Amino acid sequence: MNPPLHKFWLNPFLRRYAVARLRWQPVLIWGMVVQSLAAFGWLAAFHGSRLFGQSSAAEAALRAWVPILFLQGLLLFVKGTFSVAVGVAREHAEGLSDAQRLTPLPPGHKVLGSLLGLPILDSLLAASLLPWTLASVLLGHIPLETVIRIHLLLGTSAVLHHAIGLVSGTVIRQKIAAGTVSQLLVILLHVIIPLFSKFGVGTLGHLGIETTIAGELSNVSQSAYLKKNLDVAFFHLNLSAAGYQWVAMVLLLALLVLVLRRRWIRAEAHLLSKPLALLCMLALLVSSLGELTPDLRSGVSLKPPKFLLRQLENAPVLLQTSQQALFPVTAMVAFGSIGLYMALLLSTCIAPGPLEIARATQSRGFAAPHPDSAADARSSLPACVAMAGMAHGAWLFLIEQVKANPVFQILLSAAPNQPAWILLAILFPLLSWSMLIELRGRKFAVLLMLSLWLAAPMTATVCSLAGVPFDSWPRWLFASSGLALPSIALINSFKLAPTSLHLPWLVSTGFHAGLCIVLGILILARNRRLKTSAIGSSRS
Amino acid sequence: MSVPAPHGVWVRNLRVDYGPFTAVPHLDLTIPPGEIYGLIGPNGAGKTSTFRALATLLDPVHGEIFLGGRDARHDPEAARAVLAYMPDLAPLPEDLRAAEYLRFFAESHGLYGPARDQRVAACLEAVDLTGRQHVFCRALSLGMRQRLNLARCLLHRPKVLILDEPASGMDVAARASLKEALRAQAASGTTIILSSHILPEVQDICSSIGLLQNGRLVDSGETREVLLRQSHAKKRLRIRTAGSPENLLSWLYSPDALPAHAPVLRGDTVECQFAGDTEAQARFFTRLAGANLAVVSLEEIHSSIEEVVLRLASAPHEPAAP
Numbered sequence: 001m002n003p004p005l006h007k008f009w010l011n012p013f014l015r016r017y018a019v020a021r022l023r024w025q026p027v028l029i030w031g032m033v034v035q036s037l038a039a040f041g042w043l044a045a046f047h048g049s050r051l052f053g054q055s056s057a058a059e060a061a062l063r064a065w066v067p068i069l070f071l072q073g074l075l076l077f078v079k080g081t082f083s084v085a086v087g088v089a090r091e092h093a094e095g096l097s098d099a100q101r102l103t104p105l106p107p108g109h110k111v112l113g114s115l116l117g118l119p120i121l122d123s124l125l126a127a128s129l130l131p132w133t134l135a136s137v138l139l140g141h142i143p144l145e146t147v148i149r150i151h152l153l154l155g156t157s158a159v160l161h162h163a164i165g166l167v168s169g170t171v172i173r174q175k176i177a178a179g180t181v182s183q184l185l186v187i188l189l190h191v192i193i194p195l196f197s198k199f200g201v202g203t204l205g206h207l208g209i210e211t212t213i214a215g216e217l218s219n220v221s222q223s224a225y226l227k228k229n230l231d232v233a234f235f236h237l238n239l240s241a242a243g244y245q246w247v248a249m250v251l252l253l254a255l256l257v258l259v260l261r262r263r264w265i266r267a268e269a270h271l272l273s274k275p276l277a278l279l280c281m282l283a284l285l286v287s288s289l290g291e292l293t294p295d296l297r298s299g300v301s302l303k304p305p306k307f308l309l310r311q312l313e314n315a316p317v318l319l320q321t322s323q324q325a326l327f328p329v330t331a332m333v334a335f336g337s338i339g340l341y342m343a344l345l346l347s348t349c350i351a352p353g354p355l356e357i358a359r360a361t362q363s364r365g366f367a368a369p370h371p372d373s374a375a376d377a378r379s380s381l382p383a384c385v386a387m388a389g390m391a392h393g394a395w396l397f398l399i400e401q402v403k404a405n406p407v408f409q410i411l412l413s414a415a416p417n418q419p420a421w422i423l424l425a426i427l428f429p430l431l432s433w434s435m436l437i438e439l440r441g442r443k444f445a446v447l448l449m450l451s452l453w454l455a456a457p458m459t460a461t462v463c464s465l466a467g468v469p470f471d472s473w474p475r476w477l478f479a480s481s482g483l484a485l486p487s488i489a490l491i492n493s494f495k496l497a498p499t500s501l502h503l504p505w506l507v508s509t510g511f512h513a514g515l516c517i518v519l520g521i522l523i524l525a526r527n528r529r530l531k532t533s534a535i536g537s538s539r540s
Numbered sequence: 541m542s543v544p545a546p547h548g549v550w551v552r553n554l555r556v557d558y559g560p561f562t563a564v565p566h567l568d569l570t571i572p573p574g575e576i577y578g579l580i581g582p583n584g585a586g587k588t589s590t591f592r593a594l595a596t597l598l599d600p601v602h603g604e605i606f607l608g609g610r611d612a613r614h615d616p617e618a619a620r621a622v623l624a625y626m627p628d629l630a631p632l633p634e635d636l637r638a639a640e641y642l643r644f645f646a647e648s649h650g651l652y653g654p655a656r657d658q659r660v661a662a663c664l665e666a667v668d669l670t671g672r673q674h675v676f677c678r679a680l681s682l683g684m685r686q687r688l689n690l691a692r693c694l695l696h697r698p699k700v701l702i703l704d705e706p707a708s709g710m711d712v713a714a715r716a717s718l719k720e721a722l723r724a725q726a727a728s729g730t731t732i733i734l735s736s737h738i739l740p741e742v743q744d745i746c747s748s749i750g751l752l753q754n755g756r757l758v759d760s761g762e763t764r765e766v767l768l769r770q771s772h773a774k775k776r777l778r779i780r781t782a783g784s785p786e787n788l789l790s791w792l793y794s795p796d797a798l799p800a801h802a803p804v805l806r807g808d809t810v811e812c813q814f815a816g817d818t819e820a821q822a823r824f825f826t827r828l829a830g831a832n833l834a835v836v837s838l839e840e841i842h843s844s845i846e847e848v849v850l851r852l853a854s855a856p857h858e859p860a861a862p
């Protein structure tokens with residue numbers, strides 16, 4: 001009855017947004033603004049670089065493409081993402097999406113239609129700049145291959161941004177907040193995550209496309225004013241940066257589309273199903289390992305972050321260790337923690353709250369509820385154990401890589417080789433977090449984490465910076481945080497570790513294990529109570 | 541499990557919770573096709589909650605729901621194809637014109653080209669909005685917005701029409717045309733379930749009604765029967781006398797007059813409550829006639845639907861079962 005997905009021009013959502021957003025007035029005004037900006041940018045860059053840079057016409061045309069790309073990025077990533085987030089939040093807030101949920105249009109159509117339709121004005125404005133691009137391509141003799149590659153990256157990244165806007169609008173349901181959050185996410189994607197990617201999770205660094213596009217341009221430029229694109233080493237493979245980035249973006253996009261589809265089917269669905277969460281964890285670990293291991297094996301292009309070097313230069317133990325060895329240490333410590341943080345994030349998405357569990361127990365024995373809601377209400381603890389196991393396995397793999405490189409042998413001579421430690425350090429905080437959510441709900445768990453897991457290590461850090469010797473009480477406070485456990489477990493395994501953290505780590509791990517047991521008992525008791533009351537009320 | 545009705549609305553053991561609060565503890569409902577059923581009850585009785593659960597927009601704790609013969613719990617997509625739901629204060633997109641809005645939903649239901657335009661025109665016609673089709677939704681008045689939403693609900697010829705307070709904001713003419721539209725729908729076999737606080741309207745439109753209180757169905761059936769039953773539960777008699785009303789009043793206070801009680805003087809008539817069946821009423825009449833009070837007429841006062849709902853609202857608020 002509904003037209004197939006690939007006939008996207010028949011998609012009702014796309015058509016509805018096209019009608020609403022492409023009225024002649026805004027199109028005319030925006031078109032004029034954007035064209036005049038583009039004309040100024042292109043002509044100024046072209047003549048400017050001829051005048052001041054003494055460039056050839058071809059080189060000037062290549063440089064004149066940059067402001068056009070910048071303008072397209074601004075339109076697609078910033079304006080487009082904002083209008084998607086605000087648009088979809090408004091439809092949710094007004095309750096319109098309920099009416100749309102009742103139409104027989106399959107959820108995939110709705111996702112596709114909103115994804116392409118909500119930012120349609122911005123996409124068309126970006127497309128209206130293509131004549132300027134054509135001028136650059138023709139005058140600059142830019143190879144077609146480069147042009148296609150850049151547009152593929154730009155287009156995919158734009159859809160990815162819009163999907164992010166769609167998810168934030170769907171989750172937040174509040175116009176202004178959704179718009180703000182979507183913009184923060186864009187900043188996060190382009191600025192903050194690439195910074196963090198230096199600490200061992202290289203994949204995330206590929207989500208912003210500026211450097212890749214700049215690299216592509218430099219590849220064809222005569223003057224190397226930007227550094228050219230290097231291939232990405234991935235396990236034993238050498239992949240082109242653009243191709244690798246494209247695959248990473250497409251995978252993330254697919255994940256977001258699945259999330260949106262779930263939400264279209266059921267408004268209160270968890271963002272991720274449990275198998276999907278496990279798959280996410282696996283993908284992140286594998287891709288991070290893929291980018292870490294070539295560096296570790298070769299040991300050539302290793303550069304530890306400068307601030308870390310400065311910090312550790314004074315440590316006496318370090319003087320005997322090669323500086324090069326610092327990189328694998330920071331990478332591994334970060335990797336251990338990121339395994340935990342990622343698992344915490346994913347388990348927050350899949351752990352059912354107490355109300356969900358109560359409702360599922362009460363509806364047991366009656367006509368089966370919606371299969372999705374039953375799956376959502378199931379305990380997340382098995383998935384948590386699996387995620388901890390995955391993180392642990394990835395860490396073991398990493399250790400093997402480090403061992404294979406003779407440069408790092410010196411580091412590991414003192415390593416106690418107790419791989420079980422890292423497993424415990426991830427498992428207990430993760431389980432207690434999930435159990436807390438299942439027992440008291442997300443808000444309570446987040447509140448507790450803020451007060452205990454974040455405030456404790458922060459206080460310890462500030463106090464030791466202020467002059468309190470770290471070896472006195474601050475180390476206990478520091479180690480009490482569940483978030484710090486994997487890093488401490490890893491630091492403990494290396495020669496450069498201060499020994500003072502061994503005991504606090506043991507105590508804190510024991511505490512979290514105890515917490516798991518107590519929470520487990522409380523959950524069991526609660527579940528039994530729910531079951532008896534459900535049986536009672538179904539008899540009455 | 542008993543065999544569900546093939547059509548209409550069939551609900552068993554429905555329970556709706558909001559977190560720890562139970563809005564609808566237990567609801568059974570059977571509405572045959574072609575019926576216009578009014579769900580009435582005070583604010584917070586659980587009408588909207590029931591409707592949202594029926595419309596597959598709210599996950600009930602438990603319960604079986606069949607709409608037009610489709611299992612709404614196990615196959616919500618199938619049920620959604622035959623139902624239409626109009627929420628109270630139904631929203632409209634601010635950025636579309638009336639006809640564009642209807643076209644969007646027609647296309648979502650798989651209608652394109654001339655078939656779509658014909659259907660849109662017919663539905664605009666049914667709610668008397670043909671002249672407004674090029675007006676932006678944001679520029680419509682409250683009553684017109686309600687009517688446009690109703691038109692949207694009619695687009696795919698639903699078998700079950702769920703309307704939450706459809707008449708709110710409509711003027712007299714619009715309510716009359718709403719009544720027309722609903723009757724025409726029901727005549728074509730659509731089951732309509734609606735809630736409304738405009739009680740004379742309900743009494744007028746609905747072929748049967750249900751009284752909802754604290755999420756429980758207090759009474760349900762044909763409109764006239766329900767009202768009769770509800771007024772029997774608290775029947776009142778009006779007695780007019782040619783003689784002295786005071787004498788009548790004092791007789792009504794005597795044990796002879798039981799089960800009539802609580803008499804009050806209203807001008808030259810006396811009203812009292814009566815807690816007995818028809819035979820007791822006949823015996824009471826014989827005694828009254830024999831008491832030499834010059835009674836000229838004895839009249840039964842039926843509760844109006846307003847009084848019934850008022851009684852529901854003022855009844856002690858029993859806590860919903862956990």
Ligand SMILES: Nc1ncnc2c1ncn2[C@@H]1O[C@H](COP(=O)(O)OP(=O)(O)OP(=O)(O)O)[C@@H](O)[C@H]1O
Pocket residue numbers: 558561563581582583584585586587588589590628
């Ligand atoms: N989202 C919600 N969260 C918590 N409680 C709710 C929610 N929605 C409704 N309730 C409660 O459920 C009960 C039933 O509400 P419902 O909206 O179904 O009543 P109603 O019969 O439609 O009332 P009205 O005539 O005012 O529209 C009320 O006590 C209300 O407070």
Ligand SMILES: [Mg+2]
Pocket residue numbers: 587588589628704
């Ligand atoms: Mg209501």
